[in-house]
Amino acid sequence: MFRKLVKGCLLATACLLPAIATAQSAQSDTVKGIERYRELLADGNPADLWEARGEGLWKETRGSKKASLETCDLGKGPGVVKGAYTELPRYFKDTGRVMDLETRLLHCMVGIQGLDEAAIKRNAFGAGTNRSDMEALVAYVTSESKGIKMKVSIVHPREKESYAMGEKIFFYRGGSHDFACATCHGESDKRIRLQDLPNLLDKKDAQRAYTTWPAYRVSQGELRTFQWRLFDCFRQQRFPALEYGSDASIALTTFLAKNANGAAFNAPALKR
Numbered sequence: 001m002f003r004k005l006v007k008g009c010l011l012a013t014a015c016l017l018p019a020i021a022t023a024q025s026a027q028s029d030t031v032k033g034i035e036r037y038r039e040l041l042a043d044g045n046p047a048d049l050w051e052a053r054g055e056g057l058w059k060e061t062r063g064s065k066k067a068s069l070e071t072c073d074l075g076k077g078p079g080v081v082k083g084a085y086t087e088l089p090r091y092f093k094d095t096g097r098v099m100d101l102e103t104r105l106l107h108c109m110v111g112i113q114g115l116d117e118a119a120i121k122r123n124a125f126g127a128g129t130n131r132s133d134m135e136a137l138v139a140y141v142t143s144e145s146k147g148i149k150m151k152v153s154i155v156h157p158r159e160k161e162s163y164a165m166g167e168k169i170f171f172y173r174g175g176s177h178d179f180a181c182a183t184c185h186g187e188s189d190k191r192i193r194l195q196d197l198p199n200l201l202d203k204k205d206a207q208r209a210y211t212t213w214p215a216y217r218v219s220q221g222e223l224r225t226f227q228w229r230l231f232d233c234f235r236q237q238r239f240p241a242l243e244y245g246s247d248a249s250i251a252l253t254t255f256l257a258k259n260a261n262g263a264a265f266n267a268p269a270l271k272r
């Protein structure tokens with residue numbers, strides 16, 4: 001295992017340079033370059049490190065209540081991790097709220113383990129040696145859904161409400177540039193600078209985009225979760241910072257996750 005990881009990390013560094021070089025020449029070369037290092041890393045994605053640490057954290061006795069997360073109910077019963085991510089977000093009776101994976105983990109870490117909510121939120125996105133437990137836990141839980149088809153249900157009235165709200169936010173224009181998500185993600189074959197923009201209203205693109213998060217971002221050397229993806233797009237949209245775990249973030253996730261239904265989940269993935 002360790003050898004495989006080391007090989008993966010070395011390759012990540014070695015392959016980054018040619019990828020940067022091609023990025024400067026042409027878009028198609030960039031895309032090919034990224035494809036190429038994805039292939040090379042297929043059996044050694046550095047995300048493995050986050051998954052392993054997350055599994056350890058899931059099982060570790062922590063917090064003032066000295067408990068592990070092994071009784072945490074992610075929607076399929078206490079402790080069931082397998083396939084749980086493919087059915088999230090969902091309505092949880094015990095909180096009376098639709099929750100995505102991250103808000104649910106936060107709920108368990110606070111309720112079951114007695115950890116400090118504000119501290120977890122402050123460290124939701126790690127940087128270098130300041131590692132995020134949340135990112136590691138998300139990597140572990142999502143890895144247990146790899147290969148399983150997305151199956152988000154919109155049956156409970158609160159789930160319907162969340163989906164409708166997510167759809168509304170997707171088309172809502174505002175901010176200094178009058179952008180909506182749809183401005184950048186509502187048409188096919190668009191791109192900004194050198195990055196292809198998925199058309200999130202197209203079934204295939206939406207499925208590919210959603211099922212490949214979380215992802216190890218080579219450009220950041222970090223594993224990033226879906227809450228981070230939305231946070232960063234709010235920034236690109238020149239909107240106020242997206243509050244971590246807010247109803248708005250969960251609504252957008254519900255909208256995008258449901259639209260990915262039927263596709264096999266394929267993350268933690270690898271992105272530029």
Ligand code: HEC
Nearest residue numbers: 179180181183184192195198208209229233234236237252
């Ligand atoms: C100003 C343009 C812009 C706006 C507005 C924008 N995004 Fe993005 N989005 C991007 C770019 C650029 C990327 C690709 C970034 C990269 O490759 O690093 C991206 C990537 C994504 C991805 C991941 C796609 C993938 O295949 O990995 C998702 C999901 C996403 N955006 C959702 C949203 C949502 C939801 C909104 C509205 C809140 C939004 N975006 C608003 C520019 C935008």
